[in-house]
Structure formats: C-alpha cells, structure tokens
Amino acid sequence: MQHTLRSFDIALDELNDRIGMMFKLVRKNVRQCQKAFENRDSALAKTIIDRDAVLNDLEVGVDEAARQLIVHHQPAASDLRFVFAATKIVTDLERMGDLTRNIAGLIQQQNNIEQLAPDVLKSMTELVVEQLKMARRAFMRRDTQLARQVIELDNSIDNLFINDQRALLTHMAESPELISTCMRLSNILKQLERIADHAVNTAEMVIYMVMGREVRHISRQELMELLGEDDDED
Amino acid sequence: MQHTLRSFDIALDELNDRIGMMFKLVRKNVRQCQKAFENRDSALAKTIIDRDAVLNDLEVGVDEAARQLIVHHQPAASDLRFVFAATKIVTDLERMGDLTRNIAGLIQQQNNIEQLAPDVLKSMTELVVEQLKMARRAFMRRDTQLARQVIELDNSIDNLFINDQRALLTHMAESPELISTCMRLSNILKQLERIADHAVNTAEMVIYMVMGREVRHISRQELMELLGEDDDED
Amino acid sequence: MQTSDVFIWLTVVLAALGTVAFWLCRQRVLAAGGLADIHSRPGYYGWYGVLWLLLPALSLGLVLAGLHLFHLYSLSMNGIFISCVVAGCLGFVRAYRLVEPRFRARQAVEAIVRGLLFVAAGISILITIGIVLSVLFESIRFFQVVSFWDFVTGTRWEPDTAFLIGAGRADEGVAVPHFGSLPIFAGTFMITLIAMLVAVPVGLFSAIYMSEYASHAWRNRLKPMLEILAGIPTVVYGFFAAITVSPLVVELAGKFGLEADYTNALAPGLIMGIMIIPFMSSLSDDVIRAVPQALRDGSLALGTTKAETIRHVVLPAALPGIVAAFLIAVSRAIGETMIVVMAAGLRPNLTANPLEGMTTVTVKIVEALTGDQEFDSAFTLAAFALGMVLLLVTLTLNIISALVVRKFSQRY
Amino acid sequence: MQSNNAALKRRYRADVRFRWYGLIALGFAISFLTFFFISMIGKAWPALTQAEVKVNVHYSEAVIHNYNKAVGKKDRRIVSKYWLRGLPRMLKAHPEMLGTSEERWVLAESRVDQYLKGHEGHGLKSKYRKRVDELKAAGKTRMVFNTGLFSHGDSKLPEAAGIFASAIGSVLVLLITMALAVPVGVMTAIYLEEFAPDNRFTQTIEVNINNLAAIPSILYGLLGLAIFINFAGVPRSSALVGGLTLALMTLPIIIISTRAALRSVPESIREAALGVGASPLQTVWHHVLPLAMTGILTGSIIGLAQAMGETAPLLIVGMMAYIPEEPHSILEAATVLPAQIYTWSSESLRAFEERTAAGILVLLMVLLSLNALAVWMRRRAEQSW
Amino acid sequence: MDNKATVKIRIRDLKLWYGESEALHGITLDISANSVTAFIGPSGCGKSTLLRCLNRMNDRIASCRVQGDVLINDQDIYAADVDVVQLRTHVGMVFQKPNPFPKSIYENIAYAPRIHGLASNADEMDVLVEESLKKASLWDEVKDKLDQPGTALSGGQQQRLCIARTIAVRPDIILMDEPCSALDPIATAKIEALIEELKQEYTIVIVTHSMQQAARVSQQTAFFYLGDLIEYGETGQIFTMPKEQRTDDYITGRFG
Amino acid sequence: MDNKATVKIRIRDLKLWYGESEALHGITLDISANSVTAFIGPSGCGKSTLLRCLNRMNDRIASCRVQGDVLINDQDIYAADVDVVQLRTHVGMVFQKPNPFPKSIYENIAYAPRIHGLASNADEMDVLVEESLKKASLWDEVKDKLDQPGTALSGGQQQRLCIARTIAVRPDIILMDEPCSALDPIATAKIEALIEELKQEYTIVIVTHSMQQAARVSQQTAFFYLGDLIEYGETGQIFTMPKEQRTDDYITGRFG
Numbered sequence A, B: 001m002q003h004t005l006r007s008f009d010i011a012l013d014e015l016n017d018r019i020g021m022m023f024k025l026v027r028k029n030v031r032q033c034q035k036a037f038e039n040r041d042s043a044l045a046k047t048i049i050d051r052d053a054v055l056n057d058l059e060v061g062v063d064e065a066a067r068q069l070i071v072h073h074q075p076a077a078s079d080l081r082f083v084f085a086a087t088k089i090v091t092d093l094e095r096m097g098d099l100t101r102n103i104a105g106l107i108q109q110q111n112n113i114e115q116l117a118p119d120v121l122k123s124m125t126e127l128v129v130e131q132l133k134m135a136r137r138a139f140m141r142r143d144t145q146l147a148r149q150v151i152e153l154d155n156s157i158d159n160l161f162i163n164d165q166r167a168l169l170t171h172m173a174e175s176p177e178l179i180s181t182c183m184r185l186s187n188i189l190k191q192l193e194r195i196a197d198h199a200v201n202t203a204e205m206v207i208y209m210v211m212g213r214e215v216r217h218i219s220r221q222e223l224m225e226l227l228g229e230d231d232d233e234d
Numbered sequence C: 001m002q003t004s005d006v007f008i009w010l011t012v013v014l015a016a017l018g019t020v021a022f023w024l025c026r027q028r029v030l031a032a033g034g035l036a037d038i039h040s041r042p043g044y045y046g047w048y049g050v051l052w053l054l055l056p057a058l059s060l061g062l063v064l065a066g067l068h069l070f071h072l073y074s075l076s077m078n079g080i081f082i083s084c085v086v087a088g089c090l091g092f093v094r095a096y097r098l099v100e101p102r103f104r105a106r107q108a109v110e111a112i113v114r115g116l117l118f119v120a121a122g123i124s125i126l127i128t129i130g131i132v133l134s135v136l137f138e139s140i141r142f143f144q145v146v147s148f149w150d151f152v153t154g155t156r157w158e159p160d161t162a163f164l165i166g167a168g169r170a171d172e173g174v175a176v177p178h179f180g181s182l183p184i185f186a187g188t189f190m191i192t193l194i195a196m197l198v199a200v201p202v203g204l205f206s207a208i209y210m211s212e213y214a215s216h217a218w219r220n221r222l223k224p225m226l227e228i229l230a231g232i233p234t235v236v237y238g239f240f241a242a243i244t245v246s247p248l249v250v251e252l253a254g255k256f257g258l259e260a261d262y263t264n265a266l267a268p269g270l271i272m273g274i275m276i277i278p279f280m281s282s283l284s285d286d287v288i289r290a291v292p293q294a295l296r297d298g299s300l301a302l303g304t305t306k307a308e309t310i311r312h313v314v315l316p317a318a319l320p321g322i323v324a325a326f327l328i329a330v331s332r333a334i335g336e337t338m339i340v341v342m343a344a345g346l347r348p349n350l351t352a353n354p355l356e357g358m359t360t361v362t363v364k365i366v367e368a369l370t371g372d373q374e375f376d377s378a379f380t381l382a383a384f385a386l387g388m389v390l391l392l393v394t395l396t397l398n399i400i401s402a403l404v405v406r407k408f409s410q411r412y
Numbered sequence D: 001m002q003s004n005n006a007a008l009k010r011r012y013r014a015d016v017r018f019r020w021y022g023l024i025a026l027g028f029a030i031s032f033l034t035f036f037f038i039s040m041i042g043k044a045w046p047a048l049t050q051a052e053v054k055v056n057v058h059y060s061e062a063v064i065h066n067y068n069k070a071v072g073k074k075d076r077r078i079v080s081k082y083w084l085r086g087l088p089r090m091l092k093a094h095p096e097m098l099g100t101s102e103e104r105w106v107l108a109e110s111r112v113d114q115y116l117k118g119h120e121g122h123g124l125k126s127k128y129r130k131r132v133d134e135l136k137a138a139g140k141t142r143m144v145f146n147t148g149l150f151s152h153g154d155s156k157l158p159e160a161a162g163i164f165a166s167a168i169g170s171v172l173v174l175l176i177t178m179a180l181a182v183p184v185g186v187m188t189a190i191y192l193e194e195f196a197p198d199n200r201f202t203q204t205i206e207v208n209i210n211n212l213a214a215i216p217s218i219l220y221g222l223l224g225l226a227i228f229i230n231f232a233g234v235p236r237s238s239a240l241v242g243g244l245t246l247a248l249m250t251l252p253i254i255i256i257s258t259r260a261a262l263r264s265v266p267e268s269i270r271e272a273a274l275g276v277g278a279s280p281l282q283t284v285w286h287h288v289l290p291l292a293m294t295g296i297l298t299g300s301i302i303g304l305a306q307a308m309g310e311t312a313p314l315l316i317v318g319m320m321a322y323i324p325e326e327p328h329s330i331l332e333a334a335t336v337l338p339a340q341i342y343t344w345s346s347e348s349l350r351a352f353e354e355r356t357a358a359g360i361l362v363l364l365m366v367l368l369s370l371n372a373l374a375v376w377m378r379r380r381a382e383q384s385w
Numbered sequence E, F: 001m002d003n004k005a006t007v008k009i010r011i012r013d014l015k016l017w018y019g020e021s022e023a024l025h026g027i028t029l030d031i032s033a034n035s036v037t038a039f040i041g042p043s044g045c046g047k048s049t050l051l052r053c054l055n056r057m058n059d060r061i062a063s064c065r066v067q068g069d070v071l072i073n074d075q076d077i078y079a080a081d082v083d084v085v086q087l088r089t090h091v092g093m094v095f096q097k098p099n100p101f102p103k104s105i106y107e108n109i110a111y112a113p114r115i116h117g118l119a120s121n122a123d124e125m126d127v128l129v130e131e132s133l134k135k136a137s138l139w140d141e142v143k144d145k146l147d148q149p150g151t152a153l154s155g156g157q158q159q160r161l162c163i164a165r166t167i168a169v170r171p172d173i174i175l176m177d178e179p180c181s182a183l184d185p186i187a188t189a190k191i192e193a194l195i196e197e198l199k200q201e202y203t204i205v206i207v208t209h210s211m212q213q214a215a216r217v218s219q220q221t222a223f224f225y226l227g228d229l230i231e232y233g234e235t236g237q238i239f240t241m242p243k244e245q246r247t248d249d250y251i252t253g254r255f256g
C-alpha cells in the first residue's frame, strides 16, 4: 500500500533503487574483473578502479538518504526495518566495491596469473556473479527464499575457495618462482570469497527486513528452520 | 544537557556503553592474539574464538537497541547522528571481532610461525592496540582530534604491513618449505591490517557523529583541513 | 396558635431536633466502628437522621395545610404542630435504628435528595397543566354559549349585554351580544407590527454595533444601558405612552394635517417596540458573539471587509438565533398587557390606520376580569377564550423558535 | 496591492455605512432613554414637595363630631380633608388640647398644591384661588418635603396618597415569590441539568419550562384567578395569591437562568470531581453549585425584579383594589407598587399624575438597583472564569 | 523492578453499545501492573470508550450498555455490589484538557482526600498534599504559591496538578485520555517524564493519538481499529515488527 | 521544479510589540517561493505572531505595533498605501481549528471569489469551485454533496475545505497556523500530503508544534526562541546538523 505522504514513498523508492543500482555495479565489477583478468586488460581494470568512487558516493548518499528519511518521516515497523537494512546493506556493498577494486589492482600487477588457473577464477566469478544476482533480486523482491539460496550458495563458494587455495599452495611449493604471482592469485580469490561473504550479509539483512528476525549469527540450521525446510527442494 | 525523558538518556548511555565494551573486547582479543602467538597458547586462542559469540551478540544487541531507540524516541540532530554512527561502528567492531577470531584460528594451526618474525607481529599488534585504544577514546569522548590520530596512525600500520609483507615474500622465495607457514603469517598480518582499517572506519564515524560531516571517502588532505591543520602539532 | 406562630414554632423545634438527630446518628456510627470501618463519612449518617426527621414532619404539614386550605378537613393549629413533630420523631427513630457502620449512608442520603429534586422538577409540569386546564375549562364553557366560528370570524365585538344574559335577564329584550374577535386580533397584530418595526432594526443594529464595532469598554457600558429598557416595568411604559407619547403623536399628526385619536395604536406600538429593543439586541448580541471568532478570522483572511464579513458570514451564522430572538420578541409584543391597557383604546376597531384607536386581546382580558361581573357570564368567559388563543399563539411561536434553534444549533 | 480600484472603494464605503447604521440604532435607543428619564423626573419632581398653609385651628368640642369646624369657612376647601378627618381621633387621644386654638401649618388641599406649584389644570376654583393668593402674600404658604408620599397608604385625596401600603404589599408578595420560586426553581434546574436521565419525561419538562417562560404574564393571572381564587379559595387581592401567581411566573425564569449557570460550569469540572471519586451529589454540591452561584443569584435577582415590576397578572387576581392600609398578613387584601401606579394613573385629578410619576421613580430606582446588582454580579462572575 | 508482570486489569470479551450501535466488539486484554499501556488507533476506534470502561466513567452516558467482564485485581468492576465512587478512587483518571478545580492549588489536592477522609487533621493533610505534589514533580514549582488558584498555572503545570490530585487519593491505576494533546512539546515531554516516573508505583493506561508518544512512554501497546483490538504486545515489538498488516499500515502511515 | 529558489517574502529586522512587551526582537528571514517553510519553537516564542504579520492579521489586535520591513514580492506590506483587504487575498491563511463557514460546501468556496468578483457568471464560478476543491484534494470526496453544509464534514475534510476556500481567491502565499493540531493522525497525513502538492504552486509558511511534522513537510525550517530567530536553514540540515546548540537541544528534547 502507498503511504499517505507521497514524498515518503518517493524517498523509500529512491533508497531502494540506489541499493539495487549498487548491487548491479558490484556485479558488473566482478564480471569485468574476470574479463580484465582473462584479457590482461589493464584499461578495464582501471575502469573498475575508477568506478569505486561511484560506489563510494552511492554509499554515502544512501546513508544520508536513510538519515533524512528517519528525520523526515520517522519510519516505524516495516519501513524502519527497510531503512535499517539499507544502511547495513550499503556498507556491505561499498565493501564489495572495495574488494573488486582490490582485485582490479591485483590484475593490473598481473604477470601471467591467468595462465596459472584461468578456470579457477572463472568458476569462482561465475558463482559470485550468480550469487550477487540472487542477492539483488532477493532484496528488490523482499524474497526470503532467494536470500536463503544466496546463503546456501556461499557454501559452494567457500568449498571452491578452499580447494583453489590448496591447489595454489601446492603450486607455490612446486614452483617458488611463482610465489608472488600465486599470492596475488590467492589474494584475488580471497577477495572474491569476501565478496560472497558480504553478499551473504546482505541476504541476511533482507531476511531481517522481511521477517523482522535477526539471522546474522545464527546457525545455518536455525536459519533453515526459520525459512521453512520444505521449500528446500525446488 | 539531559533529555527531559530519562529513559532516552538511559537508552543512549546503554548504547554508548555497549560500543565502548565492544572496543575493549576487540582490543583484548588483539592483545591476546599476540600472547597466544608468542606462547603457542592454543587454549588462549580458543578463548578468543569463543569470545566472538559475545561480540556477535553485542552487535545484534546494539543494532536492536538502536532500532528501539529510533522507534521509541525519534532521535534527531546530535542524537540521530550518534545512533546512526553506533549502527555503523558496531558493524566494524563485529568485523574486527571476526578478524581476531580468524587470527586465533591461524594461530591454532601455527607451526613455528612465531620464530619467523616474532617482532613483526609484536610491533604491528602494538600499533593496532594503540589505535584501538585511541579509537575507543575518540568515540567515548566525542574527540575528533583523537579520531584524526587514529586515521593518521593507519598510515604507519599500512607501511609496516607492506614492509612485513615484502619481507615475507622474500622469505618464502628463499625457503619454499615455509610457504604455507609464511602464508599464514602473512594472513595474520593482513587481518591486523584489516582491523586497523576498520578502526579507521570507526574514527570516521566518530568525526561524522561530532561534526555532522561524512568523511568516509574524502582525501586525507580534505580531512585534515576539516579538522584544522593547526592542531596537527601536538 | 396563629398560623404564623405554627410556622415559627415548627421551624424552631425542627431545627433543634435536627441538630440533636444529626449528632445522635453521627455518634452512633462512630461508636460502632472506627473511621476506617464505616462505609461513609460520619456526617452522612447525621444527615440521614436529619432528613428522616424533616421529611415526614414537613410532608405531613403540607398535606394537613392543603386539606385545611381546601376546606376538606381541618385540624387545629396545635394539632397540626403536634402531629408534625410526632411524625418527624417516628421517622428519626426508624433512621436511627438503621445506622451502623456497614450502612451506606451516603447512598441513602443521596437517594433522598435526588428524590426531592425530582419532585421539584415535577412542579413545572403541574403549572403547565394548571394553566392549560384553567384556560381550557373556562374556554369550553364559553364556546358552549358562543359558536367558535363566530368567535373567530366575527367582526363585531359587542359583548356588553352578555352579563345581563348571564344574570338571567335575556328575556328583557336586550341586544344580542357579539363575540367576533377579528377586530381585536387585528388590533393586536397592528400594534405588534408597529412594535417590531421599531424593535427589529434598532435592536439588531445595536447588537451588531456592540458586538462587532464597539470596543470592549464601550460594549460594557452600552449593554447595561440597553438592558435598562428591559428593566422598566411595563406599567411605567404604559404611563409614559399614555401621558407623553400619545399626545405627542396627536400633535405631530395634526401638524401633518392628519387626525389621530388619543388612544391611537402608534403610541403604544412605538413604546412597545422600544420596550422590546433589549430583547432583540441582547439575544442577538449573544448569538452574534457566540459566532466563533475563527469564522471572522477565516473570512477576513480571505480579503473581505468587516461589513462583508458581518453580512455574509456572521449574520447568516447567527441567523437561527436572531430568528429565535425575533419570535420571542413577537410573542412578548402579543402578550404585552399594561402598555396597551393604559395607552391603547378599548374599542375594537378593524382598521389599517395606526392613528386610530384600536384594542388588543390583552386589553379585553383585563377589561373583562377587573370589573365586578360574575365570573360565569359569557363576558368574563370570553376573556378565557381570548387567553386560550393567546396561549396557543405564543406557544406556537415559542415552539417554532425552539425548532429553529435546534435545527441549526449543530452548525458550528 | 494599492487600493486604487473603484470596486474596492465601493466596498469600503459600504463598510463605513454599515457601521453608521449601528451607531444610529444605538443613538436612537439611548436618546429615548434619556428623554424618558428626563420627562419622568420632570413629572415626578413636583411630587417631592407638598404645599402647606398656615391657618387658624380651633380644637373645639364640635370638631369631634364635625371636623370641618376646626378651621374657618374660607379655609375649609384649602386645607386637606385628610388632615381634617384625622382631628377627631387626635383630640380623643389628647383631650387636654380641647378648647385650645392655634395658628399652624396644615397640609394643603391638592388643588391648592397644584395651584401653588403653578401647574396648568390645577382645578382650583377662582374664589379659593383668591384666598390662596392672600395667604401666599401673607407668607402663609410654603412647600415642604412630601413625607406623606412615603409614609401614607393610598387615598382618594391626592395630597394624602402615598406608596407605603403598596410598598409593604410588594415586599410581602416578593417574599412569598422568593420563598417559593427560588428553592423550587433551583432544585428543578439542578435535577434537570445534573441528574435527569434523557427520557421522555425529562424532555417534556424541558419543553414545558421553555414554554412557561414564553407565556404572557397575563395568562398567569388567569391561572391564579381560576385556580387559587376560584378553585382553592385563597382570598382575592391577598398577598398570598399575588405571591403564588408571581412565583409561578418567576419559576421558569429562575429555572432557565439556573440551568444556564449550571451549564456554563464546564463538563471537565464534573469529570474531574467524579474522577477523584466524588459522588454525583458531592460533585454538584462541592463544585458545580459554588461555581454557578453567582449565575443563579443573578438569575434570581432578575426574576424577582421582573416580578416586582409585574402588573398585569396582579390586576387579574384583584390586587388593584383600593387599599389605604398596609396589610398585616398574607391573607389580607393588599396592593403592590406597580398596581398602585396603575390605579393612580387612571385617576383624573391632575395631582395624581405627579404622584404616579413619583411612584414610578421610586419603583424604577429599586428595580434599577436590583438590575445593577445583577449586572455587577454577572460581570464579576465573567471575570472570575 | 522485576520483569515478570502481574496482571492488574483483565478485560474479557468486552462489548459496549451506545444505544444501538456497538462501539466495542468484544475486547480481551490483560493489562500489567506497574507499567504503561498505550491505546492507539484511528479516531473513533473506541480507545476512549474502552478507557472509560475501566473506571466506569461511561456510566454517565445513559445510552451506554456494557457486556463482558472487566476485572481489576480479580474483582469484576461491573458486578452489582461494586460502589462506583469507590472504584473511581482506586482507578484515577486524567483528562485530555487539564481541568483543575477553580480553587487554590492546595485545595485542588486536598479536596478528594477530604471527602474520603484520608487525612484526620490539617498536618496530615499538609503532608499528603506535599507528597502528592512531589510525586507529580510539581512541588518545587508551586511550593511557594499553594494558595494561588490552580487555574493560574500554565497548561503543563495544570496537567501535573491534575495528576497530583489523582495521586492524592492513592489509586492503583491511573487512566489518561490523551493527556498531552492540549500541551506544547516541552510540557508534553515533562508529562511523559512524569509518566515514566509514575509507572514505578502505578499501573498506567494511556490513550494517545501520537504514535511517537505511545512509543516513548509505553511498555505495552494496544492497537484498535473500528472497535476491535487488532494487536496487543510489547511496544518495541509493535513498532518494529507488528504481527498484523493493519497495525503495520497504521504505524507506517499507510492508512486511509 | 528548479532548485534555485526565488525569494518571495523578505523579513527585515522585524520587531513587534504587544502593548509594552516586545514579542519579536528583530527577525530577519527570507522565505523562498514554491516551497514550504516551517516555523518551530516552544510555546509563546512568537511563531504565530510572526506568521500573522505576513498578512497583517495582527492589525486586528489594537495593542499590536510593528517596526521593520516585511516585503512580499519586493513590496513593503506595511507601507501606508497598502490595502490590507487586498493583501489578504494575496496571502491566504489557514487556521488551527478548521473553521468552515456554516454554509454549503459550494458557498464556502464561492463566497470570497464572489466578493472579489473573480467569476463573472455561474458557470465560471462552478469551474472555480471545482478547480479549488480539486487542488485541495477534496473534490472526489464532496462532489456529490456540494450543497451540504461544510460543517457536516469530518475535521480533516473541513480543514481541506478551508484550504480550498483559500485557494479559490488565487493567493500567492498560504499561511498555516498549526493546521493539523486539531486533527487525528490520518487526517493530518492527508493535510500533509496536500501541502506537499500545493508547494508546486504556492509559497507555504506553516507554524507547527510538531517537530516531526515540520520535518515531514517543510523544505526550510526556522527555529524561534523567546521572540528571536535562532536558526534558519534547510530542514534536513536543521534536523540532522543544526548549527546552534539551542536548536539541537530543542530538537532532541533537551529543553526545559
């Protein structure tokens, strides 16, 4: 239902849209990282780094908008949960932005990393991009099931990351000359893993926003119970 | 001045105290990490890891308290800035807690890391602990000068980190058998560096809280101008 | 004992007994329980005793006095006195025995007082019934003699011979009396009309000036002055109209070449109008001032002048009240007696010329009832018939005005 | 925003005109009032003095049987018959004066009085006029303050007529009115305003009361006549019947003003009292009545003032009879001031006219003081709120 | 104070009619001792009506008929043998517009204790008056002018005087019907601070139009709509996570 | 709408006395066109007084004396040649309590245009009435009962009727003195929504006791204290980052 005060709706919508936009930008960054990595595209990496400023501004803008919303409209109940979740999610998104910038930085210094384990990065990127897509959709649609999938997907990403990491260690032990290159690659993977973690955070805030229950530090099992096990199948 | 409504003051104070307490816990964690590292104290590491739950609870608690405060008292102006800053700072603090937990985890897996570069970790820890102390004080006293110092100290920590990192890389190249150990140490240092970054975030929020100016993504120079260059000396 | 002595003695004795009763009951309850245990404040137990003393005594007294007055049953004054006191004491004893801590004295006292208030309220009903009956019965007797139709439509009012007929001398060939009341009502109407022509504009504009234009201080001076007009007894107005105004009217009419009677309708009409000004102005002033200030502000804020605001907002808002004031003023004018008795004529006269003498309903009533006639001749009974018409007209006006007020009272 | 257009000017002119209508209306009312008082005082003024003549009086034995013998033939029509009539009684009371004679100031006959005051239509025959002129020339006439006006009852002789008896009558009637109307009226109002459930019966009473207030006073006379006199047999012309009649007439006024006073006590006061556990009766007794008291008193005073000036119903119940003596009980025939005024006003003698005016002045004075009292109290009540 | 709230007022399936029209459609509600319960809801939803059931102020309205139970301290206040006057001393009421008696400040407080015989002499009365004014946080402001009329105080002070007057008869429960709606924000804040104090000792039920006020002062909130109790719970929960959509809509400003 | 606000009302060192007491101590303030400016501050600080200076409603108070300038569209409204009646058509006012005239809804609107001759025939008047009611978001609710009395509407509708009435004379500026304080939250929200609409076309100045309301509806906020303008600025800024300590104290509830 609409608020009696149109400006309230407008303000909420704007907040919502900005966050949706940030989700998109982050996803774009992640995808472009992969591309830059594959193509040794330093210029693209530069674009990614430059885009960080946009995300930074968006973060500060969303926070300011949220504060103005609190001051102007004294949101309560579902509105308050939304505004609160927004200020939390935006921090995560900004951090994701930072992380992609880091990746881009590492890519700029790249020396043949892409030959080391091109697929590793690719599959990781794909998972993260997929996760970000789901996270955004979960947020925009207030969909807790999607949010749950985001959280579940994190498991796969973590597993992938651990495997890759182990592979890299082996690699380094085998060819010490590649250590710094491997370290960089490891770093990139690490950043991607962090992005996934932050995506999980946003999903948790979506669940809070919709259900009013804090799920930030509860066990996976509790979470599943909360969201309903039966929907697990599809 | 006091609020006419005592419960408002009580709620604000409680929020304030909880965050102060989180600062203290994080600092304690960092210090104990160093101790556990030095003494190969796996049990202490375990304590640190367990303490994370406390910080998690505190985070959720502070957020809940902040929301209740918004709902109950519709804070504006300085109160609103405080409540907003609190919800931001608490995220950083919780993350710091996670990072110390990570360090403790790495320490548990330790094999002779401490012999590698005991001083490195020590000096880094000292700086971070000092920074956290200042950050807490800046927050509790609403002191922007202290907050500035927190931010400045981050430079030293970053430099130290880069040097250490470089040293470790050299080390790894020299003794490939130590690669995974070095990687862990590098990781620990990385976590400490992240803690320092988060401390900077809290300091930035303190500045916002006091002055009402967002300083999150502005250049160091702008920041210094804002806070008054003349105070730089002392 | 004299009647007045009984009054005095009864007052003295009952007052003394009452004091004792109050004290006795209060002590009895206090002796039986502490302050915390007793249901009501101790005074209520006292009052309970007092009421049970006074009520039986006084009501018996009233009944006995009534019986005496209506010559139904007579007791000597001493007898009345003694039986009253005895009744009071019996009542008190009953009350005294009921007094104990759990007794709800406050409720009991309040129930009694409430009953008394109710009885008082009932009296007004009795008065109305009394008036209606008194007028109705005699009117019915009148209409048994005179046809209602003739009374209402007849144009000749020549009742003088009626009392001869009433005295059983109808067969002596006296002229047939006529009870055509039309000229009387026409006279009443004419004088009322003149009065309203004076009172309405003067009263209304005075009210507007006082409530809208005059400063607070001036208003406080002007309003009592106008109210003096209402405080002057009608007999004085009548005197003034007859002695001062009527000659003046005759003189002035003469100057214009017109001929006026000394009992012309103009003089009493004018004076009656003046008498009514304060009714009009005070009531209008009240209703105009009752129009919320917010409405004036609202109108002025739209860029209207003061007069526009008054004409278009204040007066329409106050209109129901003004109409009610007007109707009440009309009914005053119709029922007004002394001015017309003293200044208007006695001769019924069906004319539209206010300079001629004419008479009114009230004049005829007074004329009929202040003579020495028997009360049951048609001549005197006619007064009651006229009275009934008067009653009906004023009641109708009053009810209409009440309806007007009620219909519009929720408007702001 | 300059006021230069014609329409606006027209609107402002209308504004000014409107204000003038009000001023004119007020001016009319107030000039009437002034005219009225001036003319009334002018008429009444002469009545405050009374002519006396100095004549020789012989207190002979014969006077006891024929009081006319007390003064010389020339003076018989000049001195007041009223004074002459009183002589036998005085001589019986003071036998020692028998046989003496003196020259003394004596109340003059009303026509002489009028003549001396120089009024037109004094009605004094020319032969007496000459005698009066003589006396006047000899300094044997004088004007004194007319104490008789205040101490005598009514009389057919204008020079002896006073308002005393009617004033006493008025007081008696008012006492009865007050004793009946005020308590019953106030109690009725309290019942209706504070306790009555909102049902048919209450509504009937309310409608009744409003109607009663609007009924012309003369109908109360009819009521008194039909019920008190014809039915209950209360003596005609008595203060009791007058008081009863006026009480009925005053009752609705008192009820209505008391109700208004009670209603003007804000509902919040009642809620406050009930809210702290006062019973309804305590609420009324402790809070509402004290606050409404000035209003109730004001209403009662106005009601009584109206009753005091009322004439018509009293005419109907016979209180315009000729009553020279003040009444000693409420059952005796009595008259009241306004009725006295009415009776005098219908007398044909010129001397009665000024007495009427004087009576009116006295009545007005009393009534205006009562009304002033009411106004003052009302204003005080307004201030205290 | 311990958190385990004892129930002070039990309302069970309370229905109320004004003449033919049903204004309350079966309300069931438990009100805890020593806490503040707020009634909120759109105009005409029956908040005041329900409040006035709790001290039977509705008895004054002839057309008003009640069905169901209201138990205060487990006693049915609509039972036949209940003395309304006594009930009202136990359940005090503070009204929307401050309504001090037009008497001195002292007399305003002393009136009710006097008719209830709560003080046996003048000294006791002085103590009682002082105590009540202190509890109402008004003593310091008026102690030097106790003989001045209560109506000469400012609006906020008058309202506190009314609260002191209510306290003076030592009630258990204080009902407040929009007690701040005639006051400015500063006076309102003072009353709210006072309510916060009073809940230590009294059970307070407050009707308010201001959701913010309900959020500030109350521990429990009941949301009414068209004579129905839609939702009742902890204030914090109602304002952050209401269970009912209608509550959410009302609280977030999405109504009508 | 473009953001570069043009100044509509210039207040320059405005002082105002009621008799001997100075109620405004030299206010200087610029009010922008097509935006909502809110006046806030504790009771008696002179908000209403200043507002009523802007259409010279204060002229009605005999004891009131003004010094300094108020310029509307760069014209001094206190100049000798200014016609108050005409001024008030340019500067409409809406009052605290809805005060519709006791006439039909139609007549409520048509009254002032008729006096000012804004419609030359009945059809034009119909159009004007409809237009005004539409602008006041009331048309849909009343279009079928234009001949019913305006007083029969609900409080919120009445207030919108008053706004429509003001709009009908085509003012530039609308002054509102606590226009929602007599309304319940839902009606208040509707009025606020209306104000939001109206600021597209009109310059609106609103006095409000509710800081939340000021925050919701206004673009600029002026904080007054004891007859002084303490702070004036963007609403968002005033409520998050006031420059003056007193503003912060008032806004955060630390006053008195």
Ligand SMILES: Nc1ncnc2c1ncn2[C@@H]1O[C@H](COP(=O)(O)OP(=O)(O)OP(=O)(O)O)[C@@H](O)[C@H]1O
Residues within 6 Å of the ligand: E018, E023, E041, E042, E043, E044, E045, E046, E047, E048, E049, E050, E061, E063, E209, F184
């Ligand atoms: N004395 C009464 N007679 C008839 N109906 C009444 C009476 N008092 C209230 N009502 C009706 O009962 C319903 C509930 O009224 P109530 O006063 O309890 O509402 P409320 O929630 O307090 O509203 P508000 O917030 O406007 O005070 C309304 O529909 C009202 O019209």
Ligand SMILES: Nc1ncnc2c1ncn2[C@@H]1O[C@H](COP(=O)(O)OP(=O)(O)OP(=O)(O)O)[C@@H](O)[C@H]1O
Residues within 6 Å of the ligand: E184, F018, F023, F041, F042, F043, F044, F045, F046, F047, F048, F049, F050, F061, F063, F209
């Ligand atoms: N007509 C008047 N005569 C004398 N003094 C007045 C008058 N109107 C207001 N005042 C005084 O001027 C000061 C400012 O009053 P104003 O009504 O402007 O305050 P406000 O800020 O609107 O307060 P509120 O929020 O209570 O409406 C107050 O001290 C008040 O007492």
Ligand SMILES: [Mg+2]
Residues within 6 Å of the ligand: A056, A094, A098, B217
């Ligand atoms: Mg950044």
Ligand SMILES: [Mg+2]
Residues within 6 Å of the ligand: E047, E048, E049, E177, E207
């Ligand atoms: Mg209510």
Ligand SMILES: O=P([O-])([O-])[O-]
Residues within 6 Å of the ligand: A095, A194, B095, B194
């Ligand atoms: O800085 P983090 O992304 O590790 O929280």
